Amino acid sequence: MATKAREARDWELFVDWCASMGTNALPTTAEVIADFLTEFPAPMEAQGRRVRAIRKAHENEGVPLALPTDRRASVLREGPEWASVPRALAQLPTYGHPKVLEAVIRGRRDGWLIVLVGILGLSRNEARLLEQTDVELFPRLAIKGHPVPRTDPASECLACAVTRWLHVAGAASFGFRNELLDVISPIGIDPAAHDCDIGLDGVWRQANTLLPWVDRHGWVSADPMSSRSVSATLAHRQALGPVAEIRAYVAPTGGRYEHATMNELADAYDDVDTKVAAMLLHLNEILDESAEVLDHLKEFDL
Template sequence: MNGPTHRDAAADRRADADVGVAAGAAQRVDRYAGEWALFVDWCAATGRVSLPATAETVHAFLLGCPAAPATMTRRLTAIDRHHRDRGVAVPPRSDQVRDLARGRAARPVRQALEPAAVDTALRRLPIDGWTGGWFGRRDRALLVLAAAGIPYRQLARLHVADVSVDGDGCVVATPSVSHVMPVGDDPATCGPCALVRWLRVLDLDATRSTRVLIAALQRRPAVDAASVHVCSQTLAVDPRTAQLPLLPPIDQHGWTPLDRPAPLSRQSLSQLARTAAAGQVTAHKAVAALIQDPSPAEPTTTAAAAVPPLTYDAHRWRRGVDQRIAARSALADLGDTLQHIDARIAELETRTKALLADQDAR
């Protein structure tokens, strides 16, 4: 009689390992059997699905069955374990669920922006002129994103690469869900169009000169119902632009810290969106059109013949872009310095007025 072979021994070891894994999984599940049973019973009583569960269901369960933070954490662990052991995606943790599990006070419910107010603001915010159109395009993009229901916390983390436009609308990818924004009927209030207009000038600011950006903003007519949908084509931006924050801060001079990418905070985004939706359009500094190089009214034939033909040199253009980036790095603190000077002037002016008033009082 033949004894067991090496193949039989290997099969026995694999079987023992499978049994051990199954037993370990069963033990983990049984440790949270009470919490899982409570969740299943609550879902059955409220007409909800326990497996797979949604983030809204988990949040409603924690609200409906209040307990100490440690108990809530254990219940969340039980829900996650049962989903994983059955090969089902774990429900995402919302900010409200995290707050409940940590014993924090519930955050105030975000008030949605009124659609009519958003439409009015989109028609009022400018898209042309420097610096009004520069601010206006960013704030229009912020308005349509906020109106789509994307939390300001997530808006503060968005990058240009998170927005894709394919001609049928746009998709904004956030950590929790992808928001689809369809094309609007009116180009003046179309959400994808507002995003495209902002991304185009942001791409110019990141890859070209400020002169090119200003010229592009000063050549644009106002947007109305007869305008063309600029979102009808696929939008492509430079790879460097794709890594930038979608909603960067802009100082009073129109400068954006793209060499030190930092998005606006969620508090600033919320304030900007609500201010714009309320119809309070900030008057930004206007800069006159760029002065073109003077040229003779009637050029002579000899002078015209002496002008060499223009040729596009990619290497020369690349050197120019690199020089601009280097200059921006060297002048990175210029905006802060100018703001400090403005603040100092205002302070001295206030002190001077106070001294004059005190002198008159004497």
């Protein structure tokens, strides 16, 4: 993956710099890393990636690296003016019709992010660069060795927040719109049911990244979100708002669209929108003509 290649280059840069300075690259110290980062200034995202590459090299060799590990940084807000983790999860849109695909994909991704940072205590970089091998499904759901419990109600369930995202992560990564629309469809959904009870396929393991950007059309990127966007997203999701409502839609019986797919329903919605717009335009024309007739009648004092 591109991220691994960048980390390899970052490690090689650090090794070359240490050799030129006559110091050891492995093991190293926090002071040496600080000097290295000062010598090669870069955006915070790149600097974080460099530190991660150095840490991973030490872990691979079984060599301890004494660096600060404050996993619960000030990324998550606390206080009465901010939504708690359960409330933030309950506020997220997780189901909806095709018109709100982008909002639902973002909602599911952000629920995943909230669990990673707010419950598991991962740093922004750890969340951004999480890999499929870090996620364990059996015998229990765990991420980087940290168990993710099932909690009630379903709208606030930590395990559900994880599986809701994994159910769409692969399809979103490959642009499988039909599969996405089927998963997020509210038809037949029981709001009290737990998503974590539904089995996962293996498509999510092939996703380019588990924390992608999502554009305004619901398409996802091949690269992870930036650290800055992670912070901004968490702040946005912790703003107090109404709890998301999942209507218990019932699948229609009979009629023209009884067996329609979500894409076919979306096309039908577009057709209705077009017809309504044409009707409104025609109505405006009639009103304009009526106004002209009234003006003429006024001229004759009728």
